[in-house]
Amino acid sequence: MTTLHERIRGLLSRASQAAQEHGVLPQALAPREIQLERPRQASHGDMATNLCFALAKAAGKNPRALAEAFAPLVREVDVEGWIQAVEVAGPGFLNLRLSDAAWQASVTDVLLQGADFGLGNAGAQERVLLEFVSANPTGPMHVGHGRGAVLGDTLARVMRASGYDVTTEYYINNVGNQVGKLGESVWCWLREPDKRATALAIWGNGDPVAFPDGFPAGFPEDGYRGAYIAECAEDLAKTGLDCPTADWTDDAAWRAADVESVTGRADNRTITVRAWQRQLDRIRDDLGKLDIRFDNWFSERRLHGLDPETRDAVKDVTRRLLGTDWAYEDENAAPDDEDAVVAGRAVFFRGTSENLPKQFRDGKDRVIIRGDGRPTYFAADIAYHDHKLARGFDHLINVLGADHHGYVSRLKGVIHALGDLRRQEGDANAARWTGDRLEVLLVQMVALLRDGKPVPMGKRSGEFVTLRDVIDDVTTAEPASGRDAVRFLFLMRKADAQLDFDLEVARRTSMENPVYYVQYGHARLCSILERAAKEGRLPALDAPATALALDDERALALAIAELPEVIARAAKAREPHQVAYYLTDLCRAFHGYYSRHKSDARVIGDDDAETHARLQLVRALKQVIGNGLRLLGVSAPERMTALPDAAEMEAEG
């Protein structure tokens, strides 16, 4: 199996060999990647390469002269006849005009490769661990999490299509202050069933926060105030914790029953564990609505030795770092935290070390172990990333919210330090621990709009629009439409640009909402094929498309041939949005072709040869759009359900 671009690259590569034999190029010349691009101007041919610019230096010639010498060689090695014309243009471009056979073959390529068309092996099976979402299991996911989720999941799909061996992972942040606070918040609601009932009734009415009795006594000042906390308590009150006592107000009994709470830590109480597990279930459900599933769910607890059969890797790695110059104890720092049990000695990571490459160096040394002996989030992350590399991954990718960007250099720095540590320990694999094994993709924020106006969100009040709300809100006739709209629209911006998500636009069924545009294109193609099948005019799948002759058909054939290029590029650049843009462009080309030739060259016509060839093109287009949508996790409907008519629309509006 091969593709159009591979054929042309092969041709150009043979031409460079010939050039070496003819003395046009020096003998010793490293093979290089040949860039092929589609010129904007039709007069520039079907494909252009800047190969001669790249080779000019090595050849000691100016690009234009080299191109002049190169052009006849391309013709000479073109034994298959793929090239109709080679032209030297501008300062040294080689413009190629393909023969009919060449571009027509791309239609056949697609049909023969089917669902596999577009796959490549640029990734060379590199083992990549892709961590994304990793939202704290302390509450519902919001739209920002959703964007990271869609980006991560689509990137995984795109990279797999490009030959990377990708494992996806969700890091469950179930240790520390935040989950502890979650447990306490739930606990407070549990102890006051009457107040809970009142509050839930009011919340159930749609009133987000206000209710007469306020929060339960002793509710933590910085606790989680959302309605979902009371709901969680209600749920646990019904199902229990598999513990002997039924009286939630019996503090002593519950503490005794908190068998997992041997350390007295709030984040390790049974009730806390049940609370975050429940939140995690909801997160898993929400992700499922977007068709996102993880290969691994990695519990932070195991890094602290809290899960069965795990050891305290955090303590272990801290101790080992302390044995080197990478970490040190600070006796002067007094803990600000009044809850601190002992005013002990905090442990710092020397992130400012001169021994760190500049790009991994931090502005200040960071705390790993607090003065009271509790490890920080950073400490666990050190153990976590050590563990990731120890599992044998070649490359790590983390998708993070852009507000975490200050954390990146620290994390890379510590991986570098771990490498040095392992070298000192005589680890033969130490070279694998380097800062540039970690790649962090920062996803910018999402602003939620309704009809152009920002939707107010205040996390503190507990009132915020959840990802689930958004998916439900933009779900229209088809069950998958909410998922499709959210996924596609999140991919219409590159990750490092802020994104406005307009709920009204996401429901719209016009070009403003590109997901419908692309899906409509797919449905339209299906409908043509359906008609052709009904009339018994579908050719065999491997029938040639040699009767295609229109410029628009040439352009479409060349466009579908680009899918493998787009996928490879998107995977390499970690930019899945390129696939989304490609699909809208391709559909635009198809809709244009369809409309322009409605009267003079319909797909199904009198001439059998033309009809068959056009149907092959239609089939190929459908295949390519379908493959692309699958990559984006968006459904490719065979038909679109009817729109509500104008009267209904107005009644709604």
Place this chain on the structure above:
RNA sequence: GCGCCUGUAGCUCAGCUGGAUAGAGCAUCGGACUUCGAAUCCGCAGGUCGCAGGUUCGAAUCCUGCCGGGCGCGCCA
């Protein structure tokens, strides 16, 4: 103050990683359904690529300095 991201048509954004005359959608205006889907298409108009230097055959893209916007700089995660 320091660091990261960002500035492209009236608005929202692409721009194949340094290539040829910078492109879409929306909005405005004007056109196209007797046929395989008008959820579509065609056309008009719209630009000092924030500003100023620099690098070279060539810059929206790379380097420097300003200006404007966003986000970070916890013994939070």
